[in-house]
Amino acid sequence: xxxxxDDGIKEGMTRRNIKLVLEYDGTAYRGWQRxxxxxxxxxxLEESIARITQEPVILxxxxxxxxxxxxxNQVANFRTSSRIPAANLLRGLNSLxxxxxxxxxxxxxxxxxxxxxxxxxxSYLYRILNxxxxxxxxxNSAWFIRCCLDLEKMAGAISLLCGKHDFTSFCAAGSDxxxxxxxxxxxxxxxxxxxxxxxxxxxxxxxRHMVRNIVGTLVEIGAxxxxxxxxxxxxxxxxxxxxGITAPPQGLFLQKVSY
Amino acid sequence: xxxxxDDGIKEGMTRRNIKLVLEYDGTAYRGWQRxxxxxxxxxxLEESIARITQEPVILxxxxxxxxxxxxxNQVANFRTSSRIPAANLLRGLNSLxxxxxxxxxxxxxxxxxxxxxxxxxxSYLYRILNxxxxxxxxxNSAWFIRCCLDLEKMAGAISLLCGKHDFTSFCAAGSDxxxxxxxxxxxxxxxxxxxxxxxxxxxxxxxRHMVRNIVGTLVEIGAxxxxxxxxxxxxxxxxxxxxGITAPPQGLFLQKVSY
Numbered sequence: 001x002x003x004x005x006d007d008g009i010k011e012g013m014t015r016r017n018i019k020l021v022l023e024y025d026g027t028a029y030r031g032w033q034r035x036x037x038x039x040x041x042x043x044x045l046e047e048s049i050a051r052i053t054q055e056p057v058i059l060x061x062x063x064x065x066x067x068x069x070x071x072x073n074q075v076a077n078f079r080t081s082s083r084i085p086a087a088n089l090l091r092g093l094n095s096l097x098x099x100x101x102x103x104x105x106x107x108x109x110x111x112x113x114x115x116x117x118x119x120x121x122x123s124y125l126y127r128i129l130n131x132x133x134x135x136x137x138x139x140n141s142a143w144f145i146r147c148c149l150d151l152e153k154m155a156g157a158i159s160l161l162c163g164k165h166d167f168t169s170f171c172a173a174g175s176d177x178x179x180x181x182x183x184x185x186x187x188x189x190x191x192x193x194x195x196x197x198x199x200x201x202x203x204x205x206x207x208r209h210m211v212r213n214i215v216g217t218l219v220e221i222g223a224x225x226x227x228x229x230x231x232x233x234x235x236x237x238x239x240x241x242x243x244g245i246t247a248p249p250q251g252l253f254l255q256k257v258s259y
Numbered sequence: 260x261x262x263x264x265d266d267g268i269k270e271g272m273t274r275r276n277i278k279l280v281l282e283y284d285g286t287a288y289r290g291w292q293r294x295x296x297x298x299x300x301x302x303x304l305e306e307s308i309a310r311i312t313q314e315p316v317i318l319x320x321x322x323x324x325x326x327x328x329x330x331x332n333q334v335a336n337f338r339t340s341s342r343i344p345a346a347n348l349l350r351g352l353n354s355l356x357x358x359x360x361x362x363x364x365x366x367x368x369x370x371x372x373x374x375x376x377x378x379x380x381x382s383y384l385y386r387i388l389n390x391x392x393x394x395x396x397x398x399n400s401a402w403f404i405r406c407c408l409d410l411e412k413m414a415g416a417i418s419l420l421c422g423k424h425d426f427t428s429f430c431a432a433g434s435d436x437x438x439x440x441x442x443x444x445x446x447x448x449x450x451x452x453x454x455x456x457x458x459x460x461x462x463x464x465x466x467r468h469m470v471r472n473i474v475g476t477l478v479e480i481g482a483x484x485x486x487x488x489x490x491x492x493x494x495x496x497x498x499x500x501x502x503g504i505t506a507p508p509q510g511l512f513l514q515k516v517s518y
Contacts (some may be wrong), residue, residue, distance in 0.1 A: 025395040070396060100395045136284040136359045137329060141396070 004005040017113055018086060020059075020189065021044075021105040022074040027140045027250070028100060031067040032074075035177075041065070041101060045076070048096040052089060053082035061120065062115040063206070070248030072125070075257040077115045087156070115257070121185055123202040123255040126247065128219070129163045129188045131195040142196065143215070143251035149222035151191060156228030158187045158199065158223045161214065161235065169209035169240040170214050180207055180238075189218070200255070209246050217244035272391065274338045276372055277345060279304075279318075281333040281362040286399045286509070290326040290457035291333075300324070301328055304335070307355040311348060312341035321374040321381065321463070321516040327508035329400070331384070332363065334374045334516040349411060361470055374516070380444055381460040382514040383470045385506065387478070390454040401455065402474070402510035408481035410450060413486030416480045417446045420473065420494065427497040429473050431505075439497075447476070459514070468505050476503030 022045075030038045037068070042059055049057045062075045080112060086091070086106040093103050112118070129135055129142040130149050137145075161184050168180040186202040199218065201211055221244075234242045269514055281304075289297045293305070308316045321334045333378050343351070345365040371377070388394055388401040389408050397403075420443050427439040444460040458477065460470055480487060480503075493501045 102395050105391050133363050136361050139358045192399045
């Protein structure tokens, strides 16, 4: 079937480029990326698209989300020779997809559009439940922290991350990217309710586990004795061992991809 | 074991009365009430309490929640001859309970206290997701309504329910209560966010499916041609057949029990 697909291109057949905007609850999945027969978001989506368009498909995501991480507006794109209008694709796909994945928008885009390479920035949201007791209703959508967190100190620390820096200290060990330099456009922390703290980070790109490593470090600063200034030393050390723990995946949401 | 428990009382052994405040995600349960070996909140809690106190226990809830219904602050009480301090009971029980149930508070109360009979009022919250697309992240905590709802009309209709009325029209068919007269102390509808509508109802007591039947009726009014005044006719008809559908369980939260 892949052969047939390639042939289509060679013969100059018109191929559309479809952009999808997706929401998903990542709790039941091994993350975005296809891993053989394991349940992943990409696998479920590619199978559903292939069923509707009656041809094999490769779906490009704006980035991989880890197991247990959610998305409010993940963006992906695929090429197809199907003539089904975008609005009908949306309805058809949503009728096939399970309750924990939905397509919010479908759109025909320029053939140059690539959900990953065309992205100008991405925003992530991280939710912390800061409460004396864990919450059953938020167990899959927040990191439960029992001890008291100093929000002002965390705000001071996160502000030091804004701008263009080498984020090696916040990159997962074993990651093989060429450069760890990224630009954080916006980094904010706020108290959403009495017990829920949200951390938002927008950047031109993210390293593996970058948001979760920043959040883990912020929580250690908010709960500890060091001043917020320690964030500067951690950043400058360019050493993963100097930063804090990796925050768990269930508090993380891919919020927006901007083009 | 029940025999031993009764003996304890006969011998004049001191029995404490412990009040619990609970949060639970009702998604995986067949509701509050014990039903043989089926997974219910009461069964899980009674088994955990018995393991900690080393004696059989009967847990009285403030009321039964249906399958799929959640609680933010359900109240229950049980009698025990255990001498474990209330704070230790809380920690011990929470270490045994699954992630979707938690005890928020434990307290020694007067022997007359009964979570159901001592209650002065109860409050429920109902969440509606009013959006063109379903939401994976809210699929177990809101009723998804695609069509446009007229919030002002719904507010007018709900206000007509306040006060002391015969709520037969909103009582589940087949229910065998002596009287359907209840007093609604507060009934409000508001837009929590652009897409989330919340309905709060506080009353001195609730009939079976009463909140869900009120919400189903409100949604039919909000989506339909009738004026909000039709709520008065529905109430006066004292006929379940005159009211709207029963809203699904996943949008309903037992919010508070007042004593």
